[in-house]
Amino acid sequence: VARLCVCDLLVAQCDANCCCDPDCSPEEFSLFTTCSVPVVVGDSHLCRQKAAVYSLDVEANPPERIFQLVDQVNPSIFCIHATNYKQALYLNSPEMPTAENFDRLLSEFGGAAFSAEPEGWSVDTEAPDPPDANETHSYQYGAPVQTEDAFLRLPSPVVSSWCSDANPAGFLVNQATKCIRSVSVEKCDSIQGLSMLFYINSSILAVNVTVQSIVVQSLDGMRTLLEGDDVLRLPLALDELCLNIVLGVSYHITYTDTGAITEAAAAFVLGTITKEALSVQQSFQISFTQANTKPVPLSGNPGYVVGLPVRAGFRPQGYPFLVEFLTNKHSQLSILQSTASQDCLAAQGARAPVLFGYNMISGCKLRITAGMKCQPLAQTLLDVLKGQSFPEYVASFGNSQAQDVLDWVPITHLHISEQRFSNPLQSLCQIPVALGIEVKWTKYGSLVNPQARIVNVTATLSTSTLKQLPPGREKIIPVTSSVVFTDISSPAEPGYKAWPTINIKLPFDFFYPFV
């Protein structure tokens, strides 16, 4: 305890007013005014212990430091007389790894990650112990999909482009990766990542991975789908070729709305490599579909994600009330896509999908010659602007299901005609020259995680009169179509919980003798 000094902070220098500092000389002690640390003791609970007492004798000239080692006694009856537990009173310095105890320390404290509780990569304390068919294991978004021994592997490039087999697939995370694996024809049946067995061997807890389809790719790249073949095809070394090596795996996992996995299927692409091939590129993909729903690509969950297409659909004809919407690829909200030739009439119907949050403008040029009939021209331009099947309803959330009719917003159509009232009797036919789609959206939900929700969609068609041209003259009119997204969210309102109420009710027979 005589060597301990709490105020000795500077190395090889004297700290001010630190009486226990060994770096101080008597001249420096004479400059001190007080002792910042008068007593240094161990644990105050001990019955008897040595204490180092430092004090300054200001009477002497020059002042000098007095150091005494005294016995301090704790008079309490509950003072610690002795202890057999070394860590109780002293700091336990950790073991230094040496050649002898390194293995033991590694097995005790080593792990894949720096955490307070070391867990091995393949040991999962939450997974039920041998997979029970009746037990369902519910996942959260991004949680690794567990199999019997480890995780469902989706090989992907980690640091370089080489395939790493330790990448787990996350639940509900649709991924597609490509990576390169080194091969050699001689050892092609021993390399694990090239055989189908490696990918369907591990069953996801109670669910086995079934082979959905096998596509065989020949050396020149032509792919053929094998009919009705669920047989496992293992790599086969044949002369200078190696057949049936895995070039691509596509997992399709079906899950329920409680987060349990019910089905898993894998579609394979098998190929052939020659003797000269040193590496082969493999592509892997995983997609998740909810059970009992048609796999519709979501544009957000639940709010729209910027950059994903706006979902739209039709109400089926002939139904007196809304039952379900029809949504297919052709009923997407789309606008005219500008082509290189910029000729409206020659546009081959190229349309660009309307992506949420992206304001777009496109157009083409219409060349009007003399003698063009207005009515067919108007109809053609309307087709060019609106496309073949312009939808009637737009989904208000990115994940609106077709059955939820209240989640769909009807498209309002406005017509602005540039009519010259100079001659009201002459109702000239109008040709559409501009289509503007304005999508009003709002932020919905909580302030920290707002979701985009489409509230209103208005399609404004502007028309103008077609003036007949004198023969031989031609005019070029620009035709434009645009999409604008406007944020009409109102400012956030704080939401408070209801005041707690005191709920007092007397028991039924409180006034028993009198009532």
Added chain:
Amino acid sequence: RILNNSFQLSSLPLQILFYVNGIYSIFYFLATLAMIVYKSQVFSYPDDFLVPDLAVLFLMAILEVPRLYLGCKGNLMEEEVPLGLSLGFTVGSVVLCVYLLAWQTYILWADVVLNAVLLCAYGLESGLKVTAIAAFVS
């Protein structure tokens, strides 16, 4: 001394000591238990060290009962067999008491006092028992 037409060989001091020991044992057990609880709250007392200490204390409490009962019975009935058994139990209790005195995780000053008194009592008892056995046998 003649009492009821027979010589009395039972040892009166031993009987008094048994009586006092019984009361003191109850007090000792409760006090030590309370102190272990106090220690576990104030100091760092991991389970690896707490369990053996508690086990020894409870074992001692369990051993006290047959020890005192056999001792009383043997002394009053003037039989040496129960008294010999009680002596054996005493030896065990002495070992446990020494553990609590010297090898406990935290030994407070109060622990030292209580255990020292108990050891003295055990020592005195053992001496008196040996004398009584000698008196009974002969």
